[in-house]
Amino acid sequence: MKENDVIVIGGGFSGLMAAAVAAKRGKKVTVLSLGAGTLSIASGNVDVLGYDKNGKPVANPKAGLSSVAADHPYNKIGQKSLEEAVQFFLELTKEEGYAYKGSLDQQQWIPTAAGTLKPTCLVPMTMDTSALKNASKAYIIGFESLKDFYPHLVAKNLRNMPGYDQEYEMLMVDPKLPAGRDVTNLDIARWLDSAEGRKAFVAQLRATIKPGSVAVIAPVLGTAPSHAVRDELEQALNCKFVESVVVPPGITGHRLRIMMLNHVKKLGVKVVEHAVVTRGIVENGQCTAVVTEAIDRERTYQAKSFILASGGFYGGGLVAEPGQAIEPVFNLPIAAPTTQEDWSNFQMFSNEAQPFEKIGIAVDETMRPVDADGKVLLNNVFIAGRNLCGYDFCFEKSGNGVAMASGYKAAMSV
Amino acid sequence: MSKHHNDINPDSCTACTSCISHCPVTAATRKFRGPKMMGPALERMRLSQDDVEPSLEYCSNCKNCDMACPSGVPISTLNMKARAQYFKTRKQSMRDEMLGHGEKMGKLISALPAGAFFANLGMQVGKAFGIMNAIGISDKLPLTYAGTSFIKQFKELKQTSYPDKVVFYPGCFINYQDPQVGMDFVAVMQANKYEVIVEEDFVCCGSPLLVTGYLEECEQNAKKNTAIMKKWTDKGIPVITCCTSCGLMLKQEYQELFEIDGLAENAKMLYDATEFLVNLDEKGRLNKEFGAIEHRYMYHAPCHLRVQGYGLPALDLLEMIPGLTIENADAGCCGISGNYGFKADKYDIAMTVGAKLFETIKESGVDTAVCDCGTCRLQITHGAGVKAVHPMSLLRQAYEAKK
Ligand SMILES: Cc1cc2nc3c(=O)[nH]c(=O)nc-3n(C[C@H](O)[C@H](O)[C@H](O)COP(=O)(O)OP(=O)(O)OC[C@H]3O[C@@H](n4cnc5c(N)ncnc54)[C@H](O)[C@@H]3O)c2cc1C
Ligand code: SF4
Ligand code: SF4
Numbered sequence: 001m002k003e004n005d006v007i008v009i010g011g012g013f014s015g016l017m018a019a020a021v022a023a024k025r026g027k028k029v030t031v032l033s034l035g036a037g038t039l040s041i042a043s044g045n046v047d048v049l050g051y052d053k054n055g056k057p058v059a060n061p062k063a064g065l066s067s068v069a070a071d072h073p074y075n076k077i078g079q080k081s082l083e084e085a086v087q088f089f090l091e092l093t094k095e096e097g098y099a100y101k102g103s104l105d106q107q108q109w110i111p112t113a114a115g116t117l118k119p120t121c122l123v124p125m126t127m128d129t130s131a132l133k134n135a136s137k138a139y140i141i142g143f144e145s146l147k148d149f150y151p152h153l154v155a156k157n158l159r160n161m162p163g164y165d166q167e168y169e170m171l172m173v174d175p176k177l178p179a180g181r182d183v184t185n186l187d188i189a190r191w192l193d194s195a196e197g198r199k200a201f202v203a204q205l206r207a208t209i210k211p212g213s214v215a216v217i218a219p220v221l222g223t224a225p226s227h228a229v230r231d232e233l234e235q236a237l238n239c240k241f242v243e244s245v246v247v248p249p250g251i252t253g254h255r256l257r258i259m260m261l262n263h264v265k266k267l268g269v270k271v272v273e274h275a276v277v278t279r280g281i282v283e284n285g286q287c288t289a290v291v292t293e294a295i296d297r298e299r300t301y302q303a304k305s306f307i308l309a310s311g312g313f314y315g316g317g318l319v320a321e322p323g324q325a326i327e328p329v330f331n332l333p334i335a336a337p338t339t340q341e342d343w344s345n346f347q348m349f350s351n352e353a354q355p356f357e358k359i360g361i362a363v364d365e366t367m368r369p370v371d372a373d374g375k376v377l378l379n380n381v382f383i384a385g386r387n388l389c390g391y392d393f394c395f396e397k398s399g400n401g402v403a404m405a406s407g408y409k410a411a412m413s414v
Numbered sequence: 415m416s417k418h419h420n421d422i423n424p425d426s427c428t429a430c431t432s433c434i435s436h437c438p439v440t441a442a443t444r445k446f447r448g449p450k451m452m453g454p455a456l457e458r459m460r461l462s463q464d465d466v467e468p469s470l471e472y473c474s475n476c477k478n479c480d481m482a483c484p485s486g487v488p489i490s491t492l493n494m495k496a497r498a499q500y501f502k503t504r505k506q507s508m509r510d511e512m513l514g515h516g517e518k519m520g521k522l523i524s525a526l527p528a529g530a531f532f533a534n535l536g537m538q539v540g541k542a543f544g545i546m547n548a549i550g551i552s553d554k555l556p557l558t559y560a561g562t563s564f565i566k567q568f569k570e571l572k573q574t575s576y577p578d579k580v581v582f583y584p585g586c587f588i589n590y591q592d593p594q595v596g597m598d599f600v601a602v603m604q605a606n607k608y609e610v611i612v613e614e615d616f617v618c619c620g621s622p623l624l625v626t627g628y629l630e631e632c633e634q635n636a637k638k639n640t641a642i643m644k645k646w647t648d649k650g651i652p653v654i655t656c657c658t659s660c661g662l663m664l665k666q667e668y669q670e671l672f673e674i675d676g677l678a679e680n681a682k683m684l685y686d687a688t689e690f691l692v693n694l695d696e697k698g699r700l701n702k703e704f705g706a707i708e709h710r711y712m713y714h715a716p717c718h719l720r721v722q723g724y725g726l727p728a729l730d731l732l733e734m735i736p737g738l739t740i741e742n743a744d745a746g747c748c749g750i751s752g753n754y755g756f757k758a759d760k761y762d763i764a765m766t767v768g769a770k771l772f773e774t775i776k777e778s779g780v781d782t783a784v785c786d787c788g789t790c791r792l793q794i795t796h797g798a799g800v801k802a803v804h805p806m807s808l809l810r811q812a813y814e815a816k817k
Binding site for chain 2: 030034035036037040041177178179180181184186187190248249254265270272273274275276292294295296297299314315316
């Protein structure tokens with residue numbers, strides 16, 4: 001039915017997190033969602049805070065919180081809610097049989113497809129590097145015809161990274177995929193989803209891999225949010241696998257999205273796909289309904305509260321127009337530098353965050369949108385995710401962390 | 415902000431790869447280069463050179479790419495336009511000729527005396543002589559025709575007249591292959607004090623024509639249907655479909671493909687039966703005198719319904735029936751995608767695409783699946799070995815259980 005306690009606009013990480021939290025609180029929730037979100041192409045780690053505002057690596061995300069700017073979303077969310085959000089998320093992943101690992105007290109530096117390290121906070125177990133750090137020697141597994149993972153680069157660069165200075169040996173697997181388009185990580189993951197793929201993989205490596213060793217591999221251990229593929233291969237080869245971060249499509253993000261969707265559906269959340277919310281119906285600072293627009297006609301969805309989790313410029317949560325950025329659903333004011341030249345920092349590799357990336361909606365402590373004077377604009381609308389102002393997720397590595405925590409806070413505020 | 419438009423702009427593509435990750439045919443075969451390459455990327459090339467990627471034939475028009483795209487690119491329609499362009503200078507195979515013109519076949523068979531006898535026999539004879547395989551239609555899927563078409567059965571029916579009226583667009587599948595769904599729909603509407611009008615002059619919506627590259631014929635059909643519908647929608651009488659692919663074609667694809675007067679106005683008044691009934695409920699006008707159906711079902715949401723962006727109203731309705739439990743299979747595309755799975759050289763791909771759904775249904779242990787789409791129902795029965803019914807049939811059964 002179209003009557004709800006909570007309507008969530010956007011089915012990215014922040015929206016699905018908000019939906020899960022609200023549903024767990026006994027609310028009747030519907031998610032209106034367009035597209036598959038950044039989740040399905042991203043790498044599925046939850047970065048909380050990788051670098052401080054000066055670009056210095058943060059060793060302890062919780063301690064690093066004190067260094068963020070006053071208008072940063074974490075300062076609205078608060079440390080307590082961030083901690084609860086982490087707890088909620090870790091429990092959710094356990095319940096779904098695809099546990100994540102990590103805590104706010106410890107930054108994790110995980111290997112990328114180029115053999116560099118990337119800071120993050122929570123990772124799926126398949127990306128847990130503790131076995132790798134304790135090994136004196138490790139394998140790097142590449143796949144013939146896969147261009148998105150560079151085993152030679154990983155082998156060459158990783159040994160220069162602190163904590164990863166062991167010996168690496170490159171091993172190549174040939175999936176012998178029929179000719180066709182370029183091979184991506186997703187193709188390999190699908191190959192390993194199949195029993196024949198796993199059999200061939202094991203057959204090719206059995207003779208070379210020494211029992212008890214560790215191997216770095218692209219995130220290809222199946223497409224599903226499950227450890228089944230990894231467990232089977234680890235058992236067959238008596239070897240531990242560590243998945244690395246790769247360029248899109250990053251299978252681990254795909255798994256995270258499926259897990260979140262599975263979870264919210266179990267909690268009775270209705271997810272309406274391909275629904276484009278175009279406007280809200282607002283009376284006296286109170287939103288009574290939102291309207292979706294399709295090619296045939298508009299449809300109205302009523303609720304007591306609304307969570308706007310529509311993301312950033314990618315996906316249409318924020319829209320860039322000449323001289324300004326707009327939030328198209330409620331037309332909320334966007335906190336942005338006044339001239340567009342200021343939007344991007346032309347020094348590509350500068351040590352400063354990009355002003356453009358910090359553009360977004362300003363909120364109060366309950367995640368409700370506020371104007372420049374801090375006055376609440378909509379009483380029952382709460383903002384979560386990339387559309388918040390005051391942070392550059394790419395620069396400071398905080399994308400999914402802000403999405404997760406703001407989704408949690410918004411859902412606790414409804 | 416308008417995400418849906420008929421002026422297709424391939425430049426709204428940001429090359430994010432989301433469509434590729436979600437294309438079920440790409441997942442099933444490496445021969446297909448995938449939606450991003452087929453749609454926006456190639457469209458840009460097509461604008462400059464008249465070159466068509468041969469693997470275009472692999473696209474099933476299932477629209478999962480459209481659903482995954484964050485930028486509202488109508489990828490599948492770009493593919494279908496390119497296919498039509500391809501066939502401008504080439505001739506379709508006899509197989510495509512047949513599959514594109516299922517309506518002709520239906521008319522032919524239902525015109526035969528003792529239709530039922532021939533309907534079932536026709537295919538068997540074809541199969542025995544290898545005719546189907548010879549022209550490239552898979553003989554593994556059952557393709558049978560009903561003895562008496564829906565239109566004929568409807569004419570025999572005595573309805574109670576009510577002031578509230580709806581027009582029913584049956585479509586080829588219901589008319590020639592599964593008329594019971596249409597009859598069940600009429601019964602459900604009667605139980606809700608609606609009189610159903612059926613126009614004999616409606617023609618095939620054009621979906622099978624579009625996917626086999628007969629764009630011009632598709633447009634002719636679009637013009638005919640649009641004019642007939644407009645007669646009623648002008649009077650404020652809604653037009654209802656029970657087939658999600660017909661509904662999608664009439665509401666959306668017509669607008670994406672053609673410029674015909676009245677398309678947008680008609681679309682506002684076009685409903686899938688389940689959405690129409692849910693809307694009745696919201697107005698407090700739905701007859702909820704349902705008798706119990708003590709049974710467990712699994713629901714499959716057709717891709718062509720999901721892409722319409724209004725959720726799964728069939729589940730909302732069926733959950734109102736006492737005793738009935740229904741679970742959403744939520745296992746993606748069934749693979750058939752209209753006539754795609756009937757093509758002999760695509761049969762294996764279609765079965766691979768549907769494998770997850772078949773497995774989900776089998777594992778659930780239900781003996782009956784529920785689905786709004788006729789060809790999906792055929793595919794489910796074929797792949798999962800269970801019966802498959804339209805939601806209208808269950809609603810009718812529930813009303814009758816109360817009497
Ligand atoms: C390639 C890539 C890799 C990344 N890797 C990481 C990583 O490893 N770790 C990390 O922490 N972060 C990463 N990030 C950042 C992180 O993914 C995002 O910051 C975060 O997920 C944002 O979540 P969101 O829910 O706010 O937005 P989104 O994921 O963008 O979701 C918003 C959703 O709302 C939908 N929507 C928008 N407007 C409407 C509307 N009007 N009606 C209905 N729906 C609408 C959109 O289509 C979209 O599905 C990465 C980002 C990218 C692009
Ligand atoms: S319509 Fe279906 S088969 Fe065709 S490109 Fe899109 S997702 Fe793939
Ligand atoms: S999903 Fe849309 S934006 Fe992304 S690559 Fe495909 S067509 Fe382009």
